[in-house]
Ligand SMILES: Nc1ncnc2c1ncn2[C@@H]1O[C@H](COP(=O)(O)OP(=O)(O)O)[C@@H](O)[C@H]1O
């Protein structure tokens with residue numbers, strides 16, 4: 001497509017405005033986290049602190065924070081592993097199976113992802129209480145797997161449908177049984193889709209607040225999003241430390257995303273089949 | 276090595292009939308080519324033999340044993356897919372060695388056999404490359420090597436050369452033929468290219484409209500096409516088909532007539548190959564026409580002319596170039612005539 005200089009300039013300007021719109025809160029978060037305790041609400045407001053300091057980070061990195069961090073890693077990590085494994089198996093059946101029952105089930109999956117968390121939290125809470133699982137990792141992991149699984153299946157199914165079936169047929173002619181075909185051919189080729197799905201589950205579970213708040217009752221079991229609440233006290237909000245913690249919460253996810261970005265490009269099937 | 280037998284094979288996709296009552300016996304070690312236009316059911320036949328699709332009805336026997344209920348992986352056959360179907364995450368060597376890996380053949384043995392198979396298709400230098408880093412012809416060779424690395428009962432090849440350029444296709448064709456004779460493995464080869472079929476096949480099966488039109492050796496099919504479909508499909512350009520009528524031993528056409536002794540009366544389609552037509556003086560003409568185009572091909576001139584409403588092709592001497600729209604007198608070799616029934620399209624002397 002060819003653009004005139006004016007349209008190109010207009011598009012660039014629009015992109016810059018959109019980027020600013022998205023990035024400004026992040027910038028503000030970092031800026032506030034570097035300001036001394038006295039400065040956040042100085043008038044006139046400054047975009048960037050005159051004397052940036054890391055003291056907020058030092059106070060924010062308390063032992064509690066470290067506990068929350070570990071909890072988040074355990075809960076998110078397990079949710080990612082379980083959801084992606086189940087979703088890959090389910091998506092493979094959905095993308096290759098021919099039974100009418102599968103179409104019905106896929107419809108159920110699509111509908112399942114439409115329920116807002118707030119609508120299903122009470123039934124799940126009741127089930128957890130019945131099973132005596134409240135205030136455990138297991139309760140959060142079960143909840144996270146159930147809320148992320150439908151979208152994960154949907155994503156992976158979309159990915160697997162595009163993989164050429166002839167590769168699996170070739171493998172079965174080469175003598176591979178169904179498990180072998182799945183493990184040797186489907187899993188390696190699905191890697192970009194698996195990574196994209198894992199990133200999705202990670203982002204959802206890492207920032208999840210509602211379940212984490214409802215299902216955990218002690219500080220020992222809290223995850224990061226709930227932990228941030230510590231800075232919001234009855235008499236005021238410690239913005240500097242809150243923002244410093246927020247930065248520390250965001251950095252791992254952003255880092256993982258940047259690191260995995262190149263795997264998200266679904267170029268792995270190049271050269272498999274003609275065209 | 277094995278015989279393959281198809282008995283009353285049929286395949287429907289919903290209400291659509293892709294194959295109808297197919298019967299075929301393939302000999303051990305034979306190179307059989309399934310030839311037909313796109314969509315006639317060639318790949319469907321192949322996939323049913325391979326076990327990738329199930330027939331709607333009918334039996335498949337490999338080596339005399341019914342295999343209808345045996346899954347593809349246990350049929351001990353190798354297939355070269357139309358789109359190659361190379362594993363993109365494996366190197367060339369791993370691709371070729373994959374069937375052996377599944378058979379749990381030891382690493383040393385496996386590597387030796389991979390090298391041997393790769394050498395047969397001249398790919399031994401590229402074993403560490405990935406399919407994405409290969410040209411179309413090289414991918415083709417890898418697909419072939421993956422098929423010959425084990426000793427299957429049967430080779431299935433679905434238009435394996437269709438994606439190559441003309442020159443490479445000729446080279447690979449010769450290699451394939453040589454390889455097949457060397458390995459003496461029964462081979463079923465699918466193509467829509469009649470030149471490929473004529474050059475490769477021991478026998479050709481011509482398919483059209485879900486049915487077998489003719490089975491025979493290439494020379495036989497060329498010399499005695501069983502019906503107007505085969506006549507109009509084989510040869511380049513294919514046989515000319517001219518509608519007319521036989522009355523008292525004379526073929527009558529609006530532009531002329533010719534003696535055809537012993538042919539019974541009736542409406543017929545006359546078939547005559549372009550190379551059996553020549554340009555003659557007006558007083559010796561069998562039929563009269565008007566030149567539509569004249570192309571010097573080097574060793575001959577290809578003349579297209581309208582005979583009445585029918586456009587015919589004639590391969591004539593190189594010096595017989597004609598101006599467009601000039602009248603032309605056509606002579607026909609009376610010993611090379613083919614007659615087809617005008618209503619059924621089948622060859623008239625079929626029964627003889
Ligand atoms: N899975 C399918 N579902 C429906 N129709 C099919 C399917 N596979 C093939 N066909 C139809 O069957 C006919 C024969 O197909 P195919 O055997 O692939 O032809 P070809 O001779 O070109 O290889 C075609 O008309 C095709 O559209």
Ligand SMILES: [Mg+2]
Pocket residue numbers: 317318319357433
């Ligand atoms: Mg085909």
